[in-house]
Amino acid sequence: MQTELSKQLGVEHALFGFTPFPAVAAAISRAGGFGVLGAVRYTDPDDLKRDLDWIEAHAEGRPYGLDVVMPAKKVEGVTEADVEAMIPEGHRRFVEDTLAKYGVPELAEGEASGWRITGWMEQVARTQLDVAFDYPIRLLANALGSPPADVIRRAHDRGVLVAALAGSARHARKHKDAGIDIVVAQGYEAGGHTGEIASMVLTPEVVEAVDPLPVLAAGGIGSGQQVAAALALGAQGVWTGSIWLTTTEADLHSPALTRKLLAAGSGDTVRSRALTGKPARQLRTEWTDAWDDPAGPGTLPMPLQGLLVAEAVSRIQKYEVEPLLGTPVGQIVGRMTSESSVQAVFDDLTRGFERAVDRINRIAGRSGPS
Amino acid sequence: MQTELSKQLGVEHALFGFTPFPAVAAAISRAGGFGVLGAVRYTDPDDLKRDLDWIEAHAEGRPYGLDVVMPAKKVEGVTEADVEAMIPEGHRRFVEDTLAKYGVPELAEGEASGWRITGWMEQVARTQLDVAFDYPIRLLANALGSPPADVIRRAHDRGVLVAALAGSARHARKHKDAGIDIVVAQGYEAGGHTGEIASMVLTPEVVEAVDPLPVLAAGGIGSGQQVAAALALGAQGVWTGSIWLTTTEADLHSPALTRKLLAAGSGDTVRSRALTGKPARQLRTEWTDAWDDPAGPGTLPMPLQGLLVAEAVSRIQKYEVEPLLGTPVGQIVGRMTSESSVQAVFDDLTRGFERAVDRINRIAGRSGPS
Structure with a gap:
């Protein structure tokens, strides 16, 4: 090819x-x-x-x-603290209330959030x-x-x-x-x-x-x-x-997330602003539903939303809180039904192409x- | 092929x-x-x-x-009149107000609406x-x-x-x-x-x-x-x-609609319930925007929506009220940039396929x- x-x-x-x-x-x-x-x-x-x-x-x-x-x-001279200060209190409360509703534990003292705005x-x-x-x-x-x-x-x-x-x-x-x-x-x-x-x-x-x-x-x-x-x-x-x-070879650090991916159909994703503030396709979860619910506060623009949810997403992932657990993934997720090696997936692509x-x-x- | x-x-x-x-x-x-x-x-x-x-x-x-x-x-024994009776008054007012806002003339006495629920x-x-x-x-x-x-x-x-x-x-x-x-x-x-x-x-x-x-x-x-x-x-x-x-060979009965189709890009359609009550892709217009606006009454389920808007759509089409004028069409509309014969379009498809x-x-x- x-x-x-x-x-x-x-x-x-x-x-x-x-x-x-x-x-x-x-x-x-x-x-x-x-x-x-x-x-x-x-x-x-x-x-x-x-x-x-x-x-x-x-x-x-x-x-x-x-x-x-x-x-x-x-964005010249803007620190993470400046961005933090722009997040409305009501949105912070919504995050905490949603996490509390599902009993999501807190991170340990000093434990870093795996998903940080800084990377953006x-x-x-x-x-x-x-x-x-x-x-x-x-x-x-x-x-x-x-x-x-x-x-x-x-x-x-x-x-x-x-x-x-x-x-x-x-x-x-x-x-x-x-x-x-x-x-x-x-x-x-x-x-x-x-x-x-x-x-x-x-x-x-x-x-x-x-x-x-x-x-x-x-x-x-x-x-x-x-x-x-x-x-x-x-x-x-x-x-x-x-x-x-x-x-x-992938290391999602979450068997529950891998199971969700393997079980999901092509209709189980959603294009949501929940993760970053811009529309991004991801597994549809009760977390994305909460953000996309007209009754909720709605999402903030990038980069505020990413900063707002960073720690929450880390907590959900670490404790594998299933109803909220998601990841960016495309509609092709419906085809991902079993774990295989990279080589096997690759061979399937090249042989399928020839056919x-x-x-x-x-x-x-x-x-x-x- | x-x-x-x-x-x-x-x-x-x-x-x-x-x-x-x-x-x-x-x-x-x-x-x-x-x-x-x-x-x-x-x-x-x-x-x-x-x-x-x-x-x-x-x-x-x-x-x-x-x-x-x-x-x-x-749907056994349900007449068009029965369905008509299920349409809320507020929705009828919204249709009339929207048409009035754009100065859409009425149909002539006895003139049939071209878009009828009965066909559904x-x-x-x-x-x-x-x-x-x-x-x-x-x-x-x-x-x-x-x-x-x-x-x-x-x-x-x-x-x-x-x-x-x-x-x-x-x-x-x-x-x-x-x-x-x-x-x-x-x-x-x-x-x-x-x-x-x-x-x-x-x-x-x-x-x-x-x-x-x-x-x-x-x-x-x-x-x-x-x-x-x-x-x-x-x-x-x-x-x-x-x-x-x-x-x-197509007969849209509206040069203005043809012009809109030829000018539209792939991003100018929307999947909206405005026409039938179920999501249908169509040109995005101020009409679909009005129905999709959270501030409006929203659409009714099929078949109510189709019946509700039937005459309005006919009026918009007949009088070519440009901001409201639309039609079902796919994202491929971005490729439709000039009028040609069916044979020419067909030849383009078959030759392009060979290439x-x-x-x-x-x-x-x-x-x-x-």
Whole structure:
């Protein structure tokens, strides 16, 4: 499965896998795809360094990349305390009342929240980049707009390609104007921050909007048929994320969450502002229902909402409070019904792709050499 | 573009085109696809007879079908007047106030509303069937659940295949259990009544759920790339609708509406209950905004909403009151940028499909005979 982009990056298959887990990223790259480590949770640069060392030791020299979350708009001189002070008291009460209703225990004294707003702030992302540019990363992706111009320059100086996610053709054109190299077209069905346009419509629109830049299709991809469909739509590769969450190499730290993911159907996700203040697809839970309930206080804008719920989400995850327990994931969750190794998921994608190509050739009346 | 289903129906391409316009249906069949006439607007059986005669005279012997709207749940002995009586006065006032705000003129004395609830009721659909079964239709599609068992039997006795739309795998399995022959998987991005699951995820789910029944993919299809993608996802054909609305053979009776469709982008639709009481994708207008506004009275359940707004929608359409003027249409509306003939749109689909197959073969490293 070779496109110009996969050749440029020196990978066997045009399959990109985004994951917060170094073991998954390395395994995707070893399998012949392109592993991308999500950096948002690394508030301590030493942790990121440790995990990049681990990937270096386990990727067998295959290329990999890093995904950061740099807000497009710079907020000068604003501290976390300033943002904290902007959160209305009623919203804090709503969080506490909801947690109390479900009997969610508190974190231990001094225990850090695993989900911190700081990871969303440009300064932290820059610290991550200072670490990452010491490693031979081949791709830098940004999940929140185009990275700042100096970051793009710094990446290009090191021969690192820059990718950015887009949920509309307009958004994608802005990335192109900013000088990025690859656009990830993030369809409505995708996990995490998404727009309203489904992949079937979005992918070709973005391909046309940023031509000749390569486009990766994201959203709804968990089988070789879906890989073939995304490539038929003009993408130069696929950007997957959800399907790696239930691999044996993934470390969700919560058997209950893994069980919920394996049990969920494609209709069990919701595009909610509950997690960050911007619409992000995630498992629908009683937590997202509470935030989306018109009778409640509603969500706050980014970055307030993320800061408001940070500790609550950590508590829910740590104590595995099932009705509230969720995670960003796409509609493809319905296909994630058993735990398997990254290699097995990868093989399923590549073999399924070949079968889909066979089928499309039969339909087109072509007797290819298959 | 041949699948088992297209062979069974004797058409050259597995391209199904749904349209309310006989001239479009006939042109799709003539071009080598399968035209399906939407019957919902035919409250007078003689009108349907006239238009089926027209198709017979212009389809050059090619197969075609009919699409009816039979509610899955039978409502015994309920008249239109009974339903009228269930509409709250506040909702009627909201309709009148909104029309007055935009200065929408009244219909002339005795002028019929073009959009009638009656077309949604089983009795009317049965009258349509009595007419249609006198014609050599090859397919009967139902947009609202499985048709009643006796209708399926009647169709099968005449060698007519029965199709039904589904927005989820669960819904599709119910159709299979009811004995229908073809499931149309209606993705989130589609025009008209839709669920929340996007085509990329829905199509393969439905294919697996109803195997070995053939599935048609609907939603987001307006180019040959999208046709190829839908077929890669396991569909035995595509079900298109929106893209025929701006063909020269279509007769929207409103140049202003055609202009709006040609100008709209993929982000200019909304899944709203404004038209029928169930979520249906349509152009977003100040009319849908008014119904979706939390400050308003909100929509009524089907069939009340459709009855409530019937005359209002007719008035808006007749007088082309631009801010309120809309129509059911899918996200593919962003691709509909110029009027062309049905044949030209059809050729674009089939040629684009061949190019998409070429591309996917190059990516797969297959040197097919193209």
